[in-house]
Amino acid sequence: MTQQFPTALITGASGGIGQALATCFAEQGYQLVLVARNVKALNQVAGELTQQYRVPVKVLPQNLAQLGAANLIVQELEAAQITVDVLVNNAGFGDFGYFWQRETARSLAMIQVNVTALTHLTHLLLPEMIAQGGGKILNVASMAAFVPGPVMAVYYATKAYVLSFSEALANELQGTGVSLTVLCPGPTTSGFHAAAQIQPLPPSSQQRLMDVQTVAQAGVAGLLRGQVIVVPGLKNQVLALAIRVLPRPIVRSLVRRMQSARE
Numbered sequence: 001m002t003q004q005f006p007t008a009l010i011t012g013a014s015g016g017i018g019q020a021l022a023t024c025f026a027e028q029g030y031q032l033v034l035v036a037r038n039v040k041a042l043n044q045v046a047g048e049l050t051q052q053y054r055v056p057v058k059v060l061p062q063n064l065a066q067l068g069a070a071n072l073i074v075q076e077l078e079a080a081q082i083t084v085d086v087l088v089n090n091a092g093f094g095d096f097g098y099f100w101q102r103e104t105a106r107s108l109a110m111i112q113v114n115v116t117a118l119t120h121l122t123h124l125l126l127p128e129m130i131a132q133g134g135g136k137i138l139n140v141a142s143m144a145a146f147v148p149g150p151v152m153a154v155y156y157a158t159k160a161y162v163l164s165f166s167e168a169l170a171n172e173l174q175g176t177g178v179s180l181t182v183l184c185p186g187p188t189t190s191g192f193h194a195a196a197q198i199q200p201l202p203p204s205s206q207q208r209l210m211d212v213q214t215v216a217q218a219g220v221a222g223l224l225r226g227q228v229i230v231v232p233g234l235k236n237q238v239l240a241l242a243i244r245v246l247p248r249p250i251v252r253s254l255v256r257r258m259q260s261a262r263e
């Protein structure tokens with residue numbers, strides 16, 4: 001890797017929204033550091049992006065469910081003398097079902113990946129961005145961040161954390177030259193639903209899902225504009241507004257009904 005290109009580090013870049021985000025940054029002329037567990041998939045994404053966009057790509061395999069993964073990432077960056085200009089905390093997963101019936105280890109790993117690793121990596125990389133007087137952070141939350149989520153209680157709560165943490169930090173960062181954007185996608189076609197063990201939608205309802213390219217482009221455009229919260233798609237934007245005015249018991253019942261339809 002070279003100092004000739006600005007660098008974007010993207011977690012969860014082995015597929016789905018993360019791969020689409022990596023493509024957007026490669027298109028914008030960034031060199032990339034790609035983090036996820038699946039080395040084969042990461043190498044494939046890296047090979048495709050290097051070939052298509054002629055930007056250097058470093059693959060950094062890491063399991064973010066392990067305590068200290070963020071430290072290991074930063075150690076590798078330091079060893080390779082890579083300075084991160086854009087940090088994209090995208091890695092995450094869900095787990096469908098009643099809280100008490102799901103494996104404790106999986107719920108705790110979800111909090112580790114969706115919340116702890118995101119917070120830790122941000123805390124480790126932010127001081128250098130502030131010292132340089134510039135940098136950007138894109139955190140991937142979800143529409144789930146706006147509501148409590150019966151039948152996926154821990155996942156929705158992790159995303160509420162990402163939204164709240166991101167909004168607060170964006171405010172703290174005013175005047176530092178570092179900006180933070182939080183992306184809140186609605187249902188999107190990716191590996192997410194299979195990984196969370198959610199029943200696939202029937203073919204007649206598949207059009208309700210957004211595609212990863214549209215979601216990623218909205219996120220990157222919002223990041224470059226310095227927008228704090230990005231909700232991709234008009235339908236999702238209207239829904240996010242409606243949620244604010246509806247009484248909470250009604251919101252809980254509506255989410256419960258929507259989730260139960262996927263059992």
Ligand SMILES: NC(=O)c1ccc[n+]([C@@H]2O[C@H](COP(=O)([O-])OP(=O)(O)OC[C@H]3O[C@@H](n4cnc5c(N)ncnc54)[C@H](OP(=O)(O)O)[C@@H]3O)[C@@H](O)[C@H]2O)c1
Nearest residue numbers: 012014016017036037038064091092142187188190191192
């Ligand atoms: N798809 C949706 O409907 C939707 C909606 C709103 C928000 N989101 C959010 O969007 C983000 C990306 O999800 P996606 O939809 O693109 O799903 P996806 O296709 O399942 O991608 C998830 C990514 O996270 C990585 N990841 C998962 N566990 C990891 C771990 N322990 N360590 C390192 N990396 C890990 C995966 O890589 P490996 O498996 O190779 O580790 C993969 O690259 C997530 O934060 C998700 O919550 C998704």
